[in-house]
Amino acid sequence: MLTIYGHCDGLSGVSRHASGFAGALARRGVELGWVPLDHRRPPAAEPWTGWLSNGEAAPSDGTALGIGAPDVMPRLRGRRRIGWVVWETTRMPESHVCNLRDLDEVWTPTDWGRQVLVDSGLREVPVRVVPEGVDLEVFQPIPQAGLGDRPFRFLSVGKWERRKGFDLLVKAWAEAFKPDDPVELVLHTYDAKRPDWRLDHALARLDAGDCAPIRWSRPAPLLSLVLLYNRCDVAVSATRGEGWGLPIFEAMACAKPVIAPAFGALGELLDGHIADLIAVETAPAAYGWDADGDPPGEIGDWGEPRIDHLAELLRRAFENPDRGAELGRRGRHAVEQRWTWDRSAEVALSAVSQTQELSKTVLESTGGGA
Numbered sequence: 001m002l003t004i005y006g007h008c009d010g011l012s013g014v015s016r017h018a019s020g021f022a023g024a025l026a027r028r029g030v031e032l033g034w035v036p037l038d039h040r041r042p043p044a045a046e047p048w049t050g051w052l053s054n055g056e057a058a059p060s061d062g063t064a065l066g067i068g069a070p071d072v073m074p075r076l077r078g079r080r081r082i083g084w085v086v087w088e089t090t091r092m093p094e095s096h097v098c099n100l101r102d103l104d105e106v107w108t109p110t111d112w113g114r115q116v117l118v119d120s121g122l123r124e125v126p127v128r129v130v131p132e133g134v135d136l137e138v139f140q141p142i143p144q145a146g147l148g149d150r151p152f153r154f155l156s157v158g159k160w161e162r163r164k165g166f167d168l169l170v171k172a173w174a175e176a177f178k179p180d181d182p183v184e185l186v187l188h189t190y191d192a193k194r195p196d197w198r199l200d201h202a203l204a205r206l207d208a209g210d211c212a213p214i215r216w217s218r219p220a221p222l223l224s225l226v227l228l229y230n231r232c233d234v235a236v237s238a239t240r241g242e243g244w245g246l247p248i249f250e251a252m253a254c255a256k257p258v259i260a261p262a263f264g265a266l267g268e269l270l271d272g273h274i275a276d277l278i279a280v281e282t283a284p285a286a287y288g289w290d291a292d293g294d295p296p297g298e299i300g301d302w303g304e305p306r307i308d309h310l311a312e313l314l315r316r317a318f319e320n321p322d323r324g325a326e327l328g329r330r331g332r333h334a335v336e337q338r339w340t341w342d343r344s345a346e347v348a349l350s351a352v353s354q355t356q357e358l359s360k361t362v363l364e365s366t367g368g369g370a
Contacts, residue, residue: 001062002352003033005076011219013246018067020135024345033062037072063352070096073103080104082352084130086243087113088163088264089285091300092120101125107348109244110265116300130348132244133341138222139253141332142230151213152318155232155256157188157225157247158239160202164189165238165261165305167206172238172310174211176318181212183318188217188228229254234317234324238278238310241285241302242266248275249339252331257324259313263303274331276313278305
């Protein structure tokens with residue numbers, strides 16, 4: 001039995017990761033259990049729901065897979081314990097690495113991320129590359145009417161925090177477009193630490209001056225997010241660091257052209273054939289994950305997307321919609337070929353099988369076999 005320790009809120013990226021992967025395993029007949037990391041129940045209609053109330057209830061002779069931050073991994077209970085983690089800068093803090101050293105195996109989505117973990121001192125535990133995915137049955141192109149009277153629409157999705165680079169995007173937006181240009185930027189964002197947070201107040205602090213309209217899209221059910229992707233013309237991210245970058249690939253699955261930084265995991269996964277890549281300068285990760293926080297120890301570097309180049313790409317996307325449509329078609333095809341949950345499950349099950357066979361061989365060679 002495989003027990004997944006995962007989030008169940010249905011809205012966050014880490015929750016969509018856990019549920020999408022579990023669904024792919026269920027389609028292959030894998031017996032699954034689920035330990036919630038956020039005190040919610042998985043949807044009752046889902047076929048993989050083997051409900052477990054807490055980590056202590058997980059079978060001790062099964063495999064436990066933790067999907068989330070390194071600090072949840074000590075909760076895993078099972079004969080084999082695997083952590084699936086994503087990290088966004090060039091170094092993981094020692095406190096997080098310590099939480100991974102007691103595992104039997106660690107998974108991460110990219111070769112870039114694997115090297116970060118090794119360079120951060122995780123050498124005692126095997127680190128495998130297991131790709132993440134997108135649910136192509138949910139995130140798919142929905143035919144839309146032409147522009148009509150509406151403006152050309154850019155969309156950026158993510159939490160409001162320094163890492164996501166909204167400050168850089170807003171500055172590039174003000175540089176690229178005048179207030180009367182027929183464009184708008186929709187920011188699908190929130191600040192989980194500040195329930196009373198408002199986009200207009202945050203934009204005022206950035207002091208971008210007069211620019212084309214910037215709209216706020218609040219967190220919404222999953223199908224509403226799919227419609228939002230489809231009602232935009234271009235998806236853009238000015239993130240300073242990603243270990244995967246789910247919104248980028250969800251937009252690509254909806255056949256939308258994307259603009260993203262050539263840094264970290266995105267620099268490995270994307271190329272100019274399927275995306276417009278923002279030039280990046282290396283910058284110290286001088287802050288934590290929000291503008292007011294301190295870093296949790298030494299967290300290496302992240303990438304600083306160049307505002308001038310981002311502004312240039314925004315303008316080019318607006319002026320060349322036919323080129324954007326072609327990028328969108330290529331992006332959808334790339335997701336279909338490389339980043340589905342079925343492919344992720346295939347790679348993961350192969351990894352589990354190889355490790356189990358190795359463990360059996362070691363046990364027999366030491367006289368512990370039956």
